[in-house]
Structure formats: C-alpha cells, structure tokens
Amino acid sequence: MTPPSYILPLCVALPLGGAFVTALLGRKFPALAPLLATVVAAILLGISLLSVKLLLQHGVVVYTVGGWPPPVGISMVLDGLTAFMLVTINLVVFLVVIFCLDYVNQFTARWNFYVLFLMTLAGMNGVIVTGDLFNLFVFLEVAAVASYGLVAFGTEKHALEAAFKYAVMGSVGSLCILLGIAVLYASTSTLNMADMARVLAMSKPGALTTFVTVLFLMGFGMKAAVVPFHAWLPDAHSSAPAPISAMLSGVLIKALGVYALCRVIFNVLGASPRILGVLLFIGALSMVVGVFLAIGQWDLKRLLAFHSISQIGYVILGIGLGTPLGIMGGLFHLLNHSLFKSLLFLDSGVIEYATGTRDLKAMGGLRAKLPLTGATTLAASMSIAGIPPFNGFWSKLLIIVAAVQAERYGYAFWAVLASVLTLASFMKVMRYAFFGQLNSRWNSVTEAPFFMKLSLVAFAVLCVFGGLLLLPQAREAFLGLASEAITNGTEYVNMAVTQAR
C-alpha cells in the first residue's frame, strides 16, 4: 500500500486557498472569514495529527510534486522533525484562531486580517514540509511578508514603526539566506536538500561551506531573533495585535528560524563541532541577555517579547549540545515555549482588551475582576519559570541534565541562572498585574468573551499536562522521532531520496 502522501501539499494548499477565497469574498460576506479560518485551522490540526500516525506506520514519506522524481522535481518530505513541527504549529494556530473570533471585532476590515493570517500559516507549513531549499526560501518569504503586514495591522504610530524595523531586518536576513542558497547551488548544482547533502558529503568541506554556514546563521538567526540579531523582536512582537504576537512569538520565529536553521545545518551542511560551539554560544548569550533585558521592562508585552529571545536561547542551547538528550530537550522546550508564550501573549491581550493598558504600573489587583485570566497567567508563568509539574520544568530539566552530561558545566550554570531570573521577572508580573489592591480605575472591568476564555483554558490545560509527553510511549512516537531526525544528520538523504524511487 502506498502511503497517502497527498496530505503534505494540503498543508500548504488549504490555507492558501482559504486566504484566496477570503480575499475574494470577505467584503461581501463578513461572517465567512472567521468561519473559513477556523475550519481550515481545524482541518490542518487533524492533518498534522494524522501525519504523526502516517510517520509511525510508513517511516519517512515523500510526496513528489507533479510526479517528477527528485532530485529534478520538487519534493515534500515528512520525517520526524516535520511531523513534530506540524503538530506544534497547527495546534497553536488553531487555538489562536479561536481567540481571534472575539478579539478581532475591534478592528475594521476584519477579512484582511484573516487573509494575512492564513497566508502566514501557509508559509509556515510550507517551510516545514518542503524538501527543496529554494522552496523553503519562497515559503519563508510568504510567511515573513504576511507577518510584516500583520504587525502593522493596527496602523498606529508605534505599530508602523515596528513593522518597518521588522521588515528591514527581515529583508536583510532573507537576502543573506538567498545569497547562501545561490552559493550552495553553484557548488552542488542541485536544490533538493537531500541531494545537496549527498553531494556535499562527497566533497571536502572547504572555505565555501564555512561562508554558506555563516550566511545561513545570520539569515536564520535574524528570523529566530537570537541575540546579536534580536533588535526587531521586542518592537514587532509588542506592537502587533495580541493573537498575532502569540503566533509570531509562539510559532513563527521557530518555524522560520529554529526549524530552518536545524534543517540546513544538521541535515544539509552537516554539523561540525565548530558550528555546534557557535550554536551553544549564541544560545547561551540570547538566554542571558534576553532575560536581563526583560526584567527591567514595565510594558507587559515588551517584557514577554524579551522573554521570547531568552527562551529561544534555551532551544538553541539544547540543540547546540548535539547529544540526543540535548536535542530532545531543545525540541521539547520549543513545543512548550510555543504553548506557554502564546498563552501569556493572549492573556496580555485580554488585559489590553479589558482595560486598554499594557503598563504594569497602571494595573493592580486584576485578579478580582479577571479571575480566569489571572489563573491562566499564573499557570503560564509557572511554566515559563520552570516550576514543577508544569511543562516548562521538564524541558528545562532535560536541557540542563544534557548540558551536565556533555560536561558543559558553564552552560548548565547559565541555564539555571536564566531560569531563576525568569522566575523573578514573572513574580513581578503577577505581583503588579494581578495581586495587591484593585486599582479603582478598573472597577467596571469585565472578564473576556466566551471564545477568548475557551482558548485560554485550552492552552493552560496543555501547559499543565505537557510534561506527560515525556512518558516512554509518547516520547518514542513524537519527540524521539523528531530528535532522531536531527541526530541522524545527513542520513536524512538516503531516506528522502530512496523513498521517492
């Protein structure tokens, strides 16, 4: 029986089609846009869960676009890492769409919002499923350009400024990636990632490979907002509408940055100890710098955005360790971060929706008026700070244990330190926003509408029970296969090429 590989192109085609239909009919039928977006997101969540089952049954699945066999044609590849990322992205996006149903009512031209939203989703899914390096660039740009538009969606002064900054930095990053692809094509004469890895493995690594690695590190680093390239993130993520911040911080920087970086460095170029050393260093740097910058912030969303930099540092650190346990920890933290950071941004959205402010000093005692928001924020804060039994604790524990096992005691120390500082800064958030005396300005504040609450509760439940993924069976099926895909490195080649024949 041939595996039903046609579900892979659906991951891109459904949201793109949805965006097209919404753009066409959204103005005439205002109820269509949110309905269509929800249905598409729900189907995609189903498809991504199905892809895990498919992977367990058939191993690596390859879809050849137009029936052209690779390396000539474009292929879409489903391996452990792809399935893992698909589930992460589509789960978060589905819950964010539910949140949007109520939240977007405050904007005019709502259908435009959903068009851009679905385009971003199509771009992210495309980056994840494609097996072709140039295709990866195209989808990356689709997602990036749509997200520039989404950041500026409010068209307020600061949103425009942030979007421009984001667009400039993002474009420079994209150009670095494109230049890297050009050089890599010149030396390998192929664009299929698996075939590229095969050709590169046969030749000796030279100065050209180093040059390409640096270009990719810069480009994807810019997209992932690791520390030397992080300047755009706090502006862009804090100025966007709350559900968009949740999506950008939750999944976009991971799909475009971390996933693409891992795929190119581990599966195509092959990870040398030197590259791993660089990854470890920038990971630790972002982790510590991010948290130090976060702790002094008084704007709630800005504080959360700086924590995104810090937590991405954990992910990169775990993956940079290069040991199976470290990579598993890094990926698990990627999943967990997308859950709790999205939840935190949605909570900040509820606060802004109810009170109209993001300034921590102006809040106070909101727990009395927004009990559910307070409870879910508490859950997410505990997760991000790494308090057991929340999911963030388990992934941080894995990373720190892996660092100690690899005898990188210094990095383990920095990871613990950053975790303590994260706890401190979230104690500040809870203290100023939710506990203490109710600020009399907020006497008439009411809790969020139904769909927003539904989404918050779903995220909070996932945060509490996320640690269960470490149970042996779930671990083997999900995280294990994903980290195997990275540790196997250039083995990816054989699977992706031979499968298609």
Place this chain on the structure above:
Amino acid sequence: MIAYMLCLVLFCLGVYGALAKRNVIKIVLGLAIAECAVNLMFVLIAYRVHGSAPILPRVAEGGAPVMVDPLPHALVLTAIVIGLATTALMVALAMRIYQQYGTYDISEIRELKG
C-alpha cells in the same frame, strides 16, 4: 572571479545603505540594491563561457553543446517577484509613517525604545 567579487561588493553596499542610512526611502533603496546584487549573483552562476541558449532540439554528435544553466534564471524570476512584494509593502509602510510622523528621518521616529 572578479565579477563575483564585484557582486558581493554591491551586496555589501546595499546592506550598508539599509542599515546605516537615516532616511526611510534610502533604506528601502539600499535593500533594493542588495536584492539586485543577489539576483545578479544567480545570473552569474548560470553563465557559461561561450554557452548557447539552453534549447536542445536533438542530441548533437559528440555530446550536448555548452549551454547556460536555465534553472537560476527561473529562480531569479521568483526572487524578483518576492522582492517586488517586499519593496511595495515597505514603500506603503513608509507612506503611512510619513502621514503619522511627518518625517522620513528615522532618528525622529522613535516611539519605541528600551
């Protein structure tokens, strides 16, 4: 070789313009220059000395003639379209910024910091 180097110099000039200039329009132009440099790089990679157009009516005696590589040309077309979208969006943003702030100077557009 010198052509590749000049291409990289052009790229660096563009990126320098984007990152060091203070005028919003000049930043957009800098990015456009850098993008042209990358597109030029693709075309250079496709170039073969004495290459003909990549059309093969029938296989000639003694193997195929030297032809330019057609694939990068297709890639450049895609890259140009993407670049157009990015540039259009950034120019639109620049217009809205001018409406809101009344200036194109980024040192005066500083609502966000910290």
